[in-house]
Amino acid sequence: MIETAQQLIQESLKDQKKLYARDRREAIYKLMDYYAGDNTAQYIEDRFSADAFREVPVSEFNVTRRMIDRMSRIYTLGATRNVSDQYDKMTFKKPHKMKHMEKMTRLVGTIATQVVFKQAPHPHFNYNPVYYFDAYFDTDPFTPYAITYPMVQNVYDVSDVTKLSYCYWDDMHYIIYDQDGNATFEQDHNYGVMPFVFTHREHHLNEFFVTGAYDICAANEQINILLTEASLGMRFQMFGQYVIEGMYEEEKIMRAGSSEIMVIPEPARMDIKSPKANVRDAIDLVKAILDLTAQNNHLWITFAEDGTSDRPSSGIALKIKDLERFEDYQDDVELWEMYEHELYRVEKIIAEANGIKLPDEMGLKFHEPDYPISAQDQIAVDTFMLSNNLITQKDLMLKYNKHLTEKEAEKLVNENKEVNAEGTEEAGQERSVFNRLLTQTPAT
Template sequence: MLSDETIKNALQDLKLERIRMRDEEVNKQLDYYSSNTNKYTSEYFDGATSKEAPMSNYNFTARFIDKMSRIYQAGVKRNGGAKYSDMILNKDVAMKHQEKMSNLNGTMALLPSLGKDIVFKYQQIYKFVPFFGKDALNPIAVAYPIMLPVSDPSNTAELGWGYYDDTVYKQFDNDGGVIHESTINHGLGILPVIFTHKDHQLDEFFVEGATDIITANEQVNVTMTELAVGSRYQLWGQPWMTGVDSDKSYSRMGVNNIIALDDPDSKFGIESPGGDLETSVDLVKFMVELVAQNNHLWITWSEQGGEVPSGISLMIRDLERHEDYVDDIELWRLYEDQIYEVEKALAKARGVTLDEKLGLDFIPPEYPLSTNDQIIWDDHRLRLDLITNAELTLEYNEDLGTIAKANKAWEKRKKINDKNRDKLQLPKVSDPAPKVDNRIDQ
């Protein structure tokens, strides 16, 4: 029978191997998102291929991930108190990136902090090691590699690790030794790191990332590289000769060169390639379309043409994605509440009090309307007091920034327009429209 120590060491080695494999997977996903894919494509070819044609580097991973990330596309309205809006100037940008990276990597960590200017900052953590208590889905502590300025040639610091739990922050060196001067008792009472996932967790903490998109992208790059190499040497056929002296050198063939065959029995010909270029291109399209459909996306190729789809047709085509959007909103509402709890603790430590609960309003993505439909929609909202003139002005000119500035701009325009209407003897906007008698005289 195996000893307890042997079983313990085996399980520990297995867990460490899984963490290492996940780190490699995250590195690959980040490389594909940033178009750094040559090293993965080159694994399928020998070294001579790189001298024959460039490795294909087509990146649809980033486009797919960006299209899938819709929660923060139109923005979020947050209400956490009078001072809160001035403290989250960077939050919209950070949360957009957090959603994209969660869809790419499956699971991400977010570390909020409060700067000296009383503005929250948000650090994305891509690779980390979670530690658990009794709940296997919710960590009680986390360790993560501290990012180093790798672009600075003068920096020679070794990789270190940061550690957070609900009471302290520590730094470790690469050998696991604690750097004592870095130990801080943060006193927040909660783990100040939030974990976001692409989907709901199943039977483990980590959620699978966009591996299907990465695999399809890799296959496309390999196929397109093969097409590039094949087209260089086989697009116009492979020349061949028989019955000639193998030791004799011949000029490179071309439209301005003539090859003289001395032996009357010698032959020259060009063998057509067996591959079908169009079939290979169709295969690439099929792979891209299949992975797009699996992620509730649709693709229109440039040669398809056709009419520009209307807003309602886009909504019908986007129905499955809309269902995903509704489900994901509830998930990200939970994450927003968890982030707000950390923000409250950070603000309280600096003497700033925020509201007990965070008010959230996720703005749904809008579909394009025709000019006539937009006019009818705007008039409908104004008549039912669903929106004010100032809010509508801000909608069309977000650079105004605030409702107060938008209201001031609207009043100024209204004053000018009313003055012009008086000169032209036209009814004002606020006046009721004149009645029109549509009866036809008999």
């Protein structure tokens, strides 16, 4: 009896976990759809009758992408990684890949980034995001020892009719299996670690997976519903609804367009009723939803009709207005510094497995966004920093030319010094000759 009870409990737990995994997968797909703006009408169709969509098209405004992109500012100006010239060549894809990883982490909550080593056309790393995966844990509930996830299918290849495939990764093995659970490919990668780095939008609470931007997605869904209802209200308010009083339902009415005459029997009476749709209230509610959602995510928004959207503000005013968001940015910098070092640790292990030696440590610096200041104030700040030996001319060159490396910046500074020195000498010689001509005594 006890064994039967234990089996029932285990089966119940498995079923519950499967339901949880399915709900999480569907929620992630919904987040991805709203970020991409792809077929979001499917999520609000059940709120309306089928005939309503014949009157007006469903509203599909993309608010999610705008907010997620504004929240993702760690890699807006990029980051400087001081490792080696070889590492810079191997990670030429990393800057734009990390921008995408940050946005997807903000959206989904927790993603896995696979570090892939490629030999052609030259040794380099690639970074593949995995948005949905199942994690398996041992004693540490926050550190998975293995993951599985569905592989990307060739959905646009009409000739591809292969079954859905899945991947399994742990610290030693890589397995591909089909939807029936049959292994189709097995390989030992011998890295000793999973070639994945897990990024979370914030620290764990009580489980490994962190909640995504469901508040933004829900606000986007509610806004689409409100705007669709407002469009329906405006249509009925403009054209009205035909109403006939004093007529039996069995009697037929002949009607064919606005240029035709409608005949109704005596003593029936036809009228047009227009609902009192207050579109202004719907718009105000949309603005309130947007404003509240933005504030909850350390953002601020302005509306065109407020008269302040095109009003220029000073850098100090913008910094004060953006103070809460800047503090949130400072907290996120520490989190992403940790992810960067975890990523480098995996890169170093994979590189050594392929015969490439990388340094033990990586220097890292995120470029913080600057608030606009006047040219005169910028010159004063740069002059003060140089005169007090807080920065060098090479640092200024890197500041205004972020695509340069440190060696290229130093070389360019030295070349500019030589060119400017030559120009100064030529100008001095011209002035000396001119002065001699002025002071020369004319012959009598």
